[in-house]
Amino acid sequence: xxxxxxxxxxxxxxxxxxxxxxNPKLPVEILPYNTKxxxxxxxxxxxxxxxxxxxxxxxxxxxxxxxxxxxxxxxTIEFENVSQKNEFKQMIKTLFIDENNQLFLFHxxxxxxxxxxxNENKKLAEFLYAVLWSGKESWNISxxxxxxxxxxxxxxxxxxxxxxxxxxxxxxYAVLLPEVSALFSTDFEWLTTKQDLxxxxxxxxxxxxxxxxxxxxxxxxxxxxxxxxxxxxxxYFTFEEEERLSKTRVSYEYGWKNIERxxxxxxxxxxxxxxxxxxxxxxxxxxxxxxxxxxxxxHSAEEIVAIEQVIDDVIEQYQEGLSDVKWSELNLNSEQYExxxxxxxxxxxxxxxxxxxxxxxxKPYNEYKAWFIHFCQKSFLKSRGRSGKMLILDTDYxxxxxxxxxxxxxxxxxxxxxxxFETRGIIYDRDTQVAxxxxxxxxxLLEKKSDSGDAIYVKAFL
Numbered sequence: 001x002x003x004x005x006x007x008x009x010x011x012x013x014x015x016x017x018x019x020x021x022x023n024p025k026l027p028v029e030i031l032p033y034n035t036k037x038x039x040x041x042x043x044x045x046x047x048x049x050x051x052x053x054x055x056x057x058x059x060x061x062x063x064x065x066x067x068x069x070x071x072x073x074x075x076t077i078e079f080e081n082v083s084q085k086n087e088f089k090q091m092i093k094t095l096f097i098d099e100n101n102q103l104f105l106f107h108x109x110x111x112x113x114x115x116x117x118x119n120e121n122k123k124l125a126e127f128l129y130a131v132l133w134s135g136k137e138s139w140n141i142s143x144x145x146x147x148x149x150x151x152x153x154x155x156x157x158x159x160x161x162x163x164x165x166x167x168x169x170x171x172x173y174a175v176l177l178p179e180v181s182a183l184f185s186t187d188f189e190w191l192t193t194k195q196d197l198x199x200x201x202x203x204x205x206x207x208x209x210x211x212x213x214x215x216x217x218x219x220x221x222x223x224x225x226x227x228x229x230x231x232x233x234x235x236y237f238t239f240e241e242e243e244r245l246s247k248t249r250v251s252y253e254y255g256w257k258n259i260e261r262x263x264x265x266x267x268x269x270x271x272x273x274x275x276x277x278x279x280x281x282x283x284x285x286x287x288x289x290x291x292x293x294x295x296x297x298x299h300s301a302e303e304i305v306a307i308e309q310v311i312d313d314v315i316e317q318y319q320e321g322l323s324d325v326k327w328s329e330l331n332l333n334s335e336q337y338e339x340x341x342x343x344x345x346x347x348x349x350x351x352x353x354x355x356x357x358x359x360x361x362x363k364p365y366n367e368y369k370a371w372f373i374h375f376c377q378k379s380f381l382k383s384r385g386r387s388g389k390m391l392i393l394d395t396d397y398x399x400x401x402x403x404x405x406x407x408x409x410x411x412x413x414x415x416x417x418x419x420x421f422e423t424r425g426i427i428y429d430r431d432t433q434v435a436x437x438x439x440x441x442x443x444x445l446l447e448k449k450s451d452s453g454d455a456i457y458v459k460a461f462l
Contacts (some may be wrong), residue, residue, distance in 0.1 A: 003295040005310040006279040013278050019320040022271045028172045030270050032127035035364030039120045048203050049114025050125035056140040059166040060361035064113035066097045072159035096156055108199050110142045134181040145259050174286035184209045190407045206402050210423045218262035221269040225293035225342045234427035240394045242435045243386045250429040255391045267368040268353035295343040304341050311344045325355045408462050414456040
């Protein structure tokens with residue numbers, strides 16, 4: 001497979017001739033973020049509705065307005081007097097409209113009617129649809145045998161706006177971790193067989209896989225062109241029931257602290273990957289660093305010389321175009337790889353990251369990563385005093401993910417359960433494992449055939 005770099009294309013996309021502009025738009029994007037973060041725009045509940053509509057190839061004919069919905073229900077019923085009508089109206093609101101004036105999620109079908117107001121939430125849904133659904137056939141909630149058991153719910157459904165088929169193409173994003181997509185499919189398919197669990201907990205599944213995908217991608221990017229046989233690299237989590245969480249714990253050193261640097265350099269990696277993929281002939285895909293390195297290692301000496309010349313030109317013109325940077329103060333780690341061309345590429349990445357940190361461009365650099373960090377702070381990242389920020393799984397997440405792992409089996413070996421957590425990117429140190437075991441014991445979920453870890457089981461529960 002041939003790989004080349006086109007200097008002119010790189011110069012055109014990154015505006016080398018005028019004032020260098022980073023993060024150019026490409027036919028296939030890598031991440032859905034921009035450099036103008038606003039926390040008011042982020043609402044993961046909105047992401048759920050748009051994601052499932054994309055999966056089902058559906059769209060709403062009109063926005064699901066709770067007031068209009070209630071009036072539509074009332075219009076189908078004859079009342080003896082105004083008082084009776086008002087009482088019934090209040091009952092509908094109490095049962096089906098939540099405190100945020102949104103439709104209460106009481107059935108999987110209602111997930112389709114979550115309004116996606118902010119464009120940034122729509123973009124995130126499109127990204128997750130691309131990287132987790134990964135081109136599979138559409139899946140429609142209404143195609144499944146999901147029961148509506150009462151008259152009141154039936155009245156609400158009859159008043160909801162009709163869903164229309166949608167064949168619109170969403171924005172394309174690179175699928176850099178197909179193994180994560182495959183795991184998501186397995187867990188999603190099982191969850192769809194549990195009507196109530198799907199309705200109430202699908203948001204947890206999608207939000208965890210969002211975290212899983214981004215952190216795995218970020219860690220893998222940090223290795224650049226290094227050969228690696230490892231697949232999923234689990235991250236240390238702690239558990240909210242633990243009383244003592246200190247900096248001496250393995251889960252502190254290899255938890256959030258371990259991945260924070262890779263998250264911080266997210267914008268540099270996106271720009272570098274775009275630069276390396278601008279000339280890729282297959283416009284429908286993005287090569288990872290590892291794929292590019294393998295292709296280059298199999299190139300002839302003549303082909304490598306041609307690529308090296310382009311890299312030298314890019315480095316020279318990149319430095320000239322960013323004259324506000326004190327390049328003389330950059331200390332390059334330029335001897336990492338066995339072939340010189342990969343060292344030159346590594347130097348280019350270090351330059352991209354350095355100029356962001358040491359110029360006024362540090363603002364967009366930090367704003368870009370803020371979209372994901374803000375999500376983490378709302379979901380998994382907690383401040384634990386002097387220990388700083390740590391990744392903590394709360395009891396709801398622990399129980400939900402345990403259900404997802406056990407699926408329809410009557411029980412699972414405790415050792416196997418922890419292994420399945422690792423497969424999904426979560427690892428616990430010894431103290432956290434003890435805390436989880438104690439919590440399971442409180443809930444009477446453990447079955448012990450001996451004190452051996454291999455003979456302890458976690459029983460299924462729903």
